[in-house]
Amino acid sequence: MMERSGEASETNAVYVYAVCRADEEPSLGGLTGVSGDEPVRSLSIGSLTAIVQTVRAADFTDEVWQERLTDENELELYARAHHEVVSAVAARFPTVPLPLATLYNGDERAGLALANESPRFRTALKRIAHHAEWGVKVYAPVAQSAARRAPEERPAEPGDRARPAPGAGRAYLERKRNLQSQREQRQADSLRVADAVDADVSRIAAASRRLRPHGSGAAGGQRVQVLNATYLVAEHRAAELALLAAGLRERTGAEIEVSGPWVPYSFVGEV
Template sequence: MTERGPEPTDDSTTSGEGESADGRALYVFAVCGSPVPEAVLGLSGVTGGGPLRQVHFGELTALVQSVRAADFTDEVWEARLSDRAELEQYARAHHLVVSAAAASCPTVPLPLATLYHDEGRARHALLAETERFRTALERTAGRSEWGVKVYAAELPAPAADTAPRSAPATGGRARPAPGAGLAYLERKRGAQAQRERRQEDSLRLAESVDAAFHGVATAGRRLRPHAPELGGDCRVQVLNATYLVEESRAAEFGRLVRALRETTGARIEVSGPWVPYSFVGEV
């Protein structure tokens, strides 16, 4: 089993080494700025784990669960990554705990399957990251994450690209109609110019929409746009981003989305609010 903590430490070990005597490991869901309410501790956590509990380090609190170390060896986890249903089960359990904690106190979510061999090593590693956690708590306090995907307005399908037409000729052979070759080249040039204009328009749309969202958000991150063929979606995605927004400005953020849909004609899909996973690792 490999420890998967916020940062590598001298306590990190490799598969099979350092397990506790009873074969247990410590799963860490999040770091909180205050003690976690009992209602959160009553959640079930990940499959096969013990009761949720708190581990205090300095002024901060880690929300943890004792799990079977054998369930999280590198080999087992690699196999789990290829089992979509099982992986989703763990991801949902992790997210449920983190979301409940974030709804009740300042919270820094940790990545899925953050593990330590025992409580002592967990406390030591987390304590070394205290300053980073404090900064992340300050950065995300009272703020939520919103995902935004922007698709270009649908345009009419381009005309079919046909080869030069031929005219019948004597002797059973066809000859090109007068000017057919030139017309064909002109159509090819026109199609290329149209593709270039669409690309330029998409870039301008992405920049303008992103700038508008940054006017409301306190921070933002642009992600790689999804290719049109993914999931059979043929729409052209021009922006895939996530924004950190003050909870007091959530309604303003929603109004901006509606305004941009009207003014740009683009399809804008929004998801959230989420626990700000994307913004806790930048500090």
């Protein structure tokens, strides 16, 4: 996503990574950002601080950026560089990350535009201070092994086709209905587990978001993801989250993955 304030200058633009509430000058040495030509630096916007870098405007025109979006490898390099700067600052101060490729035409334009959004920044910073984002994923149990499935029918002999066993058709349909009922029951049970996990984790979280579950291919193998959620958790409750996840695994028998702590991208709102 690219945001601009007016047209970028012919030579340089100001790339904004994040806005933070810093009680001291951020130490940004060693960070190269998306461009190694100029240092990553701070820009005062009243009581808040923006983390910015001067970049070549020609590297971020709409045409260049749209082309970059089609190159996964290059786009990943920019995303990693952006995240590295945000993470370094967030490790020390409450930080609101801005979208990738947020650009303004000079420090003055950047300062004015960001200052206009300062109430929203302050609200977000207050919300996420001393909190981190944690991801929780729940997977449905793998389907029963072939050894535990209902035995398959004996292949029909050529002569059998003329002499079907009495009630064979009804028995086949009944087996099909039973299998369908079992699948539906497993799905319902998995969704109940997902809801229970979400409810328990939400009790220790300041905020939560349920995301669209990934498909089985993205989940890996034959696993089916039934919960893909992210939670804003206070730093002092991180150990409690780990213990809760372990207890939920034991109690439900579900496969539960916990990842984090992350910069709380999901809980800073649209800025």
